Amino acid sequence: MFAAAGLALLATLLLALVRAALGPSVFDRLQAANTIGTCAMLLLAVLGFLGGRPEFLDLALVYGLLNVIGVIAVLKFFRQGDLGDPGDGPGDADAGGAEGKARR
Amino acid sequence: MTFLLDLASWTLLCAGGFFCIVGGIGLVRMPDFYTRMHAASVVETLGAGLILLGLMLQAGFTLVAAKLLMIGLLIFFASPAASHALARAALLRGLAPRLAEREDASSKP
Helix, strand or coil, X not given: CHHHHHHHHHHHHHHHHHHHHHCCCXXXXXXXXXXXXXXXXXXXXXXXXXXXXXXXHHHHHHHHHHHHHXXXXXXXXXXXXXXXXXXXXXXXXXXXXXXXXXXX | CHHHHHHHHHHHXXXXXXXXXXXXXXXXXXXXXXXXXXXXXXXXXXXXXXXXXXXHHHHCCCHHHHHHHHHHHXXXXXXXXXXXXXXXXHHHCCCCCCCCCCCCHHHCC
């Protein structure tokens, strides 16, 4: 039964990979990366049960923390608008503007 | 008793896998970024929650169940924050949501 859940998670990983490959905007790719991270975390937990080695759960925890920090760091980078995008910088209107102005 | 636990755990794991696949299919087939985000949140709430609950039933009252609970809490708190930051960054970047009155009847996919 763990194998069924693992196979379902692998299929979800494949679908998210398809979306990351053909996503039109960068946010689609980031969403796919977030989904891939969540699925990989669950897959690590399921694999630990499948192999009878519950130490994999620690790996899943560390992977989840790194995934969240990575996604939020990339999103901050995109909100500051430092990727060679010409013209209009985003995020002047509201919260997070203090940091943005300080950095710009 | 252990048969009932196995049955419940198997049902939860299969339901979690089903919802994960549903979220993945929605992630590929939805027409817009925001609707895709809605589909991806199915994976992070229902799929992850059901799979972790099924694993927790297998573990019993041990340290493994506590770690599974920690993973569940991490997903529960961090994934809405990441989704919120993602949607906000997309809106601030000017990615417009696809609205109903913008499309006419001939250009429907």
